[in-house]
Amino acid sequence: MNRILKTKQVFRIFYHQIAGIQIIMKKTVLAVGSVALDDIKTPFGERRNSIGGSAIFFSMAASHFTKVQIVGVAGEDFPRETITLLQKHQIDTQGLSIISGKTFRWGGVYHDDINIRDTLYTHLNVFADFQPILPDNYRTTPFVFLGNIQPSLQLEVLKQLHQPEFVALDTMNLWINTTHADLMKVIALVNLLIINDDELNLLSGESNMLAGLQKIHQMGPPFVIVKKGEHGAYLSYHNSLFFTPAFPVHQPTDPTGAGDSFAGGFMGYLAACATVNFLNMKKALIYGSILGSLAVEHFSIDGITTLSRAQIDKRYQTLRKMVLI
């Protein structure tokens, strides 16, 4: 399988050079993470059984740019329509196991300051025994997103992969505090760490972003993204910093999944580029920001599902105009 794929790639590159036309080989992105049904209340409404989970938000966001393979587990209560919807978006759901039991469920209430939320309950259900097994045709996928799950499982995923080109990692305070050694092993192996500003401070032990970034780079990843929610996002690479503001939205309805949608926009755009370089990663950061903004405007994946590329690009141009003189 691997050899066939490589031959195909060589042919395409050859063709590309002969013809002198830009043929961009869109690479596939693999996403591992949670699949959830959430009960969410925000100042702007509430929704029960809201389709969620990091793998779902990520995949839907990335699907606007390239093909996606999803790895996760759901229970029998997970809606068939959602799986059909994912498939319609070029998302390969072979790696999404539906097993006996209930889907992971999270209940939360957002405050009037929508950046603050209280968790009402977390029922792991079928997610408790999640063991990510990659279908054979996922193992040579070049772009990989390790969503926010236990670091030991993220390591298991990496072991099953054959020399991925670019791996991005998400994590959270829980793993930084409770499974630090495993987390450090994963961090050392990835190209990009995506964290928010609180996680940066906790992981680095520094309250200053620049000092924190320096420490994270020393842990391994050449690229680090610091998400600051409505305050934008930084991309750090050695001594270079790139920043994009968030797209200002009129009404942030539900912030759930915004970070994963951000990651999906970033990785999807980057995988669709001819090469991974700092320039394309800057553009990817802006696309990430756009997908994040689209996600928060609606409950669940509603804001990032029925979208045209033209709509995404229009918002991209508006955001760029906001910083250009």
Added chain:
Amino acid sequence: MNRILKTKQVFRIFYHQIAGIQIIMKKTVLAVGSVALDDIKTPFGERRNSIGGSAIFFSMAASHFTKVQIVGVAGEDFPRETITLLQKHQIDTQGLSIISGKTFRWGGVYHDDINIRDTLYTHLNVFADFQPILPDNYRTTPFVFLGNIQPSLQLEVLKQLHQPEFVALDTMNLWINTTHADLMKVIALVNLLIINDDELNLLSGESNMLAGLQKIHQMGPPFVIVKKGEHGAYLSYHNSLFFTPAFPVHQPTDPTGAGDSFAGGFMGYLAACATVNFLNMKKALIYGSILGSLAVEHFSIDGITTLSRAQIDKRYQTLRKMVLI
């Protein structure tokens, strides 16, 4: 005096057109505000009798771009050396009254999260009876900054001015809550309101920035700047938004006066431009951000005093690179 100034201006514009060379007439900026001696403690040190006050920070920041006239009041304890220092920076101190009594004094402690501070005491002293009287040669000054003082005093200043070209206004929660009617009168008369995000919410009654900005514009000012501290700043003009991130600093030592230094950088740069337009205001916003970042790196005005224009411009270029692709 007024006629002489106007004749000079006409001559310069005429010359400018004849020669076809860009001769920028740097306009003077008038600053009204507080003059203070502060006792400050931050996680990075402490300083007693720290030279401060909105008029001082603003003037020093603006002086790197153009001539400044200061209006304020200090007591006999205010250091002579500081007045000499201001004069060395092309700051006209005729409007700075030194009267019998003590200078306004503020004592405060900043938390580990340097965005949070506790006020220990506020001694108004000579500032309690402050009545801004403009020297004759200040009354035709084209650029005016109404620093954060009682709105009724800001109105008094406006009455003494002869058709200023561009007036910027700063205010705070105290005046929004206690002297709302007067504040609304001033707001209706100015070109630019400079506020932070909390003040925007309080003044507009909106928690969303876009909705808040719309309401503020309806109160009068065609231009609004929203300062978000380390998260950057927005400039709003009708339906156009411009954003600049803050310059990331390694160690924010003392945030006191950062907002006034920001305003000084903004107004100083703009007054030094040939024309007031949105493009120059965008650049001015970036210069404001730079002067704010320089101010927070040191106690008092130390970070914005011994500075070359080249140092400021270098930081400007670095900040621009951070958002360009």
